[in-house]
Amino acid sequence: MTASDVFTIEPWGLRESALELEHLARTESLFALSNGHVGVRGNLEEGEPSGLPGTYLNGVYERRPLPYAEAGYGFPEDGQTAINVTDGKIMRLLVDDEPFDVRYGELHAHERRIDFREGVLQREVEWTSPAGQQVLIRSWRLVSLTQRSVVALCLEVEVVGEEARVVVQSELVADEDLPVRGGDPRVAAALKEPLVHETGHAKGTGATLVHQTRASQLRIAAAMDHETECPQDVNIGTELNDNWARITFSTKLRAGETLRVVKYVTYGWSQQRTVPALRDQVAAAMAAARDSGWQGLVDEQRDYLRWFWERSDVEVDGDAELQQAVRFAMFHVLQAGARAEGRSIPAKGLTGPGYDGHCFWDTETFVLPVLTHTVPKAAADVLRWRHSTLPIARERAHQLGLEGAAFPWRTINGAECSAYWPAGTAAFHVNADIADALVRHLQATGDETLERDIGVELLIETARLWRSLGHHDRSGAFHIVGVTGPDEYSAIADDNVFTNLMARRNLRAAAEMVARHPRLAGSFDADHEEAAAWRDAAEAIVIPWDDELGVHPQSAAFTVYERWDFAATPDEAHPLFLHYPYFDLYRKQVVKQADLVLAIQRCGDAFTPEEKRRDFDYYEAITVRDSSLSACSQAVVAAEVGHLGLAYDYACEAAFMDLHDLGGNTADGLHMASLAGAWVALVEGLGGMRDEQRLKFTPQLPDGLDRLAFGLVRGDALLRVEVFPDRTRYQLVAGDHPVDLCHHGQDVRLSPGETVECSQERPPVVERPSQPPGREPIGRHSVTRRLS
């Protein structure tokens, strides 16, 4: 049975009509709730069975050793791993002494669903205990988007048959047992029971636990409190231990009677604040939550989401499955970023332990373009977080013998955690990715405060990195050698086109900042001389070109390399890095993920239309997409060069990544960049949106889609774009000033409230390029093929 068999296709929600125990970890990720500050996986309230219990606080990690058989100068010694914090989801149920466990007794019906307009995970269960007592169980759960410390649950138990004793044990549990992950016993040891008890108290229906992480010394407080509704008296018991607290509700219900327990959980953590301060913090959050009450929290949640969807909804007419998937995707991107506030957005959001909870370049490159155009404040918060790590990045640059700042390849707190140097240390493009996300955000929002607060300094420090990393050769050409580009099947390459083009943008943007803010730049010791050196380097940067083939080598000499023997590579040998040595992947023409194609997407002005077409076709034939960070970029460029059907297929692949578990690892958490990529593929791809000095669109619908509509925030303007096969309608939904945009090269001015309709022609049909055998996109009609 595949995941899709129990999931229904519906426009606004995700509904699972039966519980599949073998896919529990996967569905826990799909049903994860988060607000960017707190995240809880979709674990069953009763705690067991579970795939992977998970409650995460953004920024909370444990330190662990990074072992090396042969260490080297500058290799990071400590890693960071996001940990499962105190679990407040658990509400066990006993019916006449029989614990409710779906694996025992008889499960008549089990449904979980979430409506993306409401943000509440609901569950309905009909169950007969082994002793024959039948009950209806309903639960609701939310992680508040308006009160960022608050998780709230509501559990209702209705007795169907004879009178029964019903007991609900609601808990806080620290240091839960987790399945062992990874192979290194030292790492496993460092991460076993990372929480050390500090204090706890319990009284009546409430309890609080305060712990500290063993090595990283972060303090975490969790509190719970409850409200009950019941036609019968409810006895309440209170227990407290170092690592768990339990409030027990016990009653006797007759047929048709219901016990309802509402549980509020509040979280707080800090590196600096004391035990009393944190204890009081969660108590204050609890007071606010109880003040709102369950219904109040539910209402606030709905209001917040209404606000979000009104500005941001993407409508896809003609493909119900893609419609569902893109809303699922946007809902999770929102959940990951809404309230991150001063913290990163990890690659998996707060939905699972994958990638140790680290933040990569994914965040700025794939997630931020979506947030910048939908919830710009959330995007600004991420950029402010990056800026807050500048001291660590400066120190890292110094350690590497470079100027300016070197942001980490993977991190939680800003320190480099990558232990694999070719892909880690040498993947300097992350710095340009951050700078570019900032520049695009400033362009889209006109946020001058952000520009002054962080923009000037961040661009100056990253430009300094590039200037010191690169060098001029004898002829004056500026090279950046020995770096790893986006494609992780190449490493230690020279003059990677993506890296060089992005560095050029970075250098130029920094020079512009110095011109715009000379005094502020001066406070960072940057002057016009330094800016001139950046401009010179940008001007002289080398972009390799293979004249014979008429394509760009992804990096110098790349097109001279041997082509990977795709014909001899069996389907099951993907991802390749699990079946072939890196050294071999590195020295052959095989591309894990869009690299040159990403350069076309992000730095389109550096390519002629003909170059884009030829480059796209060339790389299409050698790109295996062993990364989830590829399909959306391929969709965007496919659409640009006229392969609309292919763009549509790639958009589907990006959107279905987790719903269909295309990577086979959704259990570890959702792929935020791929989910964001669904939006990118539709808005930048089929919508042809480019946000440069002004907004440009080249919308085109592939066969099979009747209409594509999306909202865009730009400055104080809110646009709505509706694409039909032959025309596009632009509406300025909100905003006081006219907006100039461009439709297929035609200038359009939108006045406030105005709607303008522009026509477009179908592009000429071009021959669809081929992919390596077996690596065709998981198109809209073939998704079941890859399901495990």
Place this chain on the structure above:
Amino acid sequence: MTASDVFTIEPWGLRESALELEHLARTESLFALSNGHVGVRGNLEEGEPSGLPGTYLNGVYERRPLPYAEAGYGFPEDGQTAINVTDGKIMRLLVDDEPFDVRYGELHAHERRIDFREGVLQREVEWTSPAGQQVLIRSWRLVSLTQRSVVALCLEVEVVGEEARVVVQSELVADEDLPVRGGDPRVAAALKEPLVHETGHAKGTGATLVHQTRASQLRIAAAMDHETECPQDVNIGTELNDNWARITFSTKLRAGETLRVVKYVTYGWSQQRTVPALRDQVAAAMAAARDSGWQGLVDEQRDYLRWFWERSDVEVDGDAELQQAVRFAMFHVLQAGARAEGRSIPAKGLTGPGYDGHCFWDTETFVLPVLTHTVPKAAADVLRWRHSTLPIARERAHQLGLEGAAFPWRTINGAECSAYWPAGTAAFHVNADIADALVRHLQATGDETLERDIGVELLIETARLWRSLGHHDRSGAFHIVGVTGPDEYSAIADDNVFTNLMARRNLRAAAEMVARHPRLAGSFDADHEEAAAWRDAAEAIVIPWDDELGVHPQSAAFTVYERWDFAATPDEAHPLFLHYPYFDLYRKQVVKQADLVLAIQRCGDAFTPEEKRRDFDYYEAITVRDSSLSACSQAVVAAEVGHLGLAYDYACEAAFMDLHDLGGNTADGLHMASLAGAWVALVEGLGGMRDEQRLKFTPQLPDGLDRLAFGLVRGDALLRVEVFPDRTRYQLVAGDHPVDLCHHGQDVRLSPGETVECSQERPPVVERPSQPPGREPIGRHSVTRRLS
């Protein structure tokens, strides 16, 4: 105080006139004895104080985990570390209950010396115990070059003052406590007490211990037996434990009386043989040793060394220090290889635990040329060992997706132990180095048995590796990309000149083998078609050339890279890899060790004289010699292009590497490749010897040297070459056939017993090239500068 202050300069020996406790580990290496099968460090007989106790059996290692923070496909999981086996050197002495310990009482005199013609380490001590009892202690020690399992010691104690009770405790000790090395606690744990007791027995003056290594399951037996001479009765006690056995000799001596204890120790080890078999093996070796007796062993040792020096001695007139150093070097190279017989020659020989006791490319590239021309049987044994690891190398090649055999970067038993992929997996040149050493050996010896036994198969399998590793580009040029050449400050480079030229030799040699031995080649499935493909690849191989600079880039694009900022690099920042990140070293023009210059040395026919001159000067300016594998190659090419003074300086640096501890790590063991390099620098450098189809010489003496003489074995011929400033004398000392050679381009035929004298002109004086600041060679007059 520096090491040199207590060492005298003498032509045939090494003599230390006082004990320096702070340099104990270093002198233990210098005074190490070995025959290539068993090695014992120069630890004091009384066991304490010690720098680093060490007794090694070639091939005996313990398995240990290789930890990775981020592992990858094909990364080796297990490492191997040579271990300190059962220590048979210990002979403690008590004088009237006072243990003899140089740190207590009064040490009037302490001398250690070894004569390279005798191969016996001697020690003389005058000591007064804390209680005032004076004794003379003399010891002799040898590791037999004729009986490879045998270590023999002789201890004499003479009472000077009043009558005293003298006790000698002679021991076998397994699992000695060692200073902790390396940072990883898991590795340290795996290597702590690696020996597990199996059996032991003791009776009379003898004892035997049999142990097995915990993880690698190698069985080791050690036996000891004794003879005493004494004017008084000697009481003998015998004790046995799991991890130690002790024979105690106790007597009372009057002034002038001497107790003499001779100790024979024999070793055996096996992966397969049983406890009784090994026990009997060491007993048999013991019987043979006792049969020879102490004096017999001493005589055999002298005879063996006389044979060696008669054929191989290198005489340097005019530089007494270099004369001593080159004999020290040759003595240790002989010790490392003489009786290795089916095992490797590790980078440190059997003189210390450095590099985990691993064998690298050093052996074939630097050590074998010496042995091939002095003790060819020892060279053949090493090549046979490599060949014996072909099954493992084939498996490794298969794992890496390659054809043929991929020999390991570092190993003890043939399995890859390198955990650092860019320098490890990608350093494929080791395969061509092995093939080249084999081809040169066959050429020099005409050993047709070896050619048929191992040559054909080994060359075929390595050629297959190169053919599958490289590829033809669109124009038909054959590239080998993504490899690491000899220079470890570059990695993952394309078309490394050394690698490509050596691969070319390998491919051609293999093709020639198929032509010479079609039937034998057929048994390895090699035919003329395959050989033709090898020849084609060899013909088409790319040798990068920088037309603008008129030099060879070490690898493609190398000369475009930024030059390392040598001016800003302080002296104390060497070796650079301990102070700068690898990624930065990799992408700049800075060379750790001869790479292009090694290509000139080994594949001189691929370069014109003008190219050699220009290339040498270019690389001289960017080579920092942070490796001991560089000076000798720089000496050879310096001499060839006319920089005789520089060649002389580099020859001294190679020769003084350990005597002056230039690398600061002689404590961990001697640098076999650098010691061999002393011979190479003099014979190939100043002597200009090239052994190709026939022997060629271009001898030249630098100012300061009056005469250089050396012996060379070639086939059944033994040559003696004497170079004077204006002429060279060639003598065919042994051999039944005339030998054709070439002196400075002039053909010379030497008949048996004949001496021919040829004149040579002083080469024109050329400007000495410069090295990076502070990285000038440690010349003959500046060695004290670097001593710690």
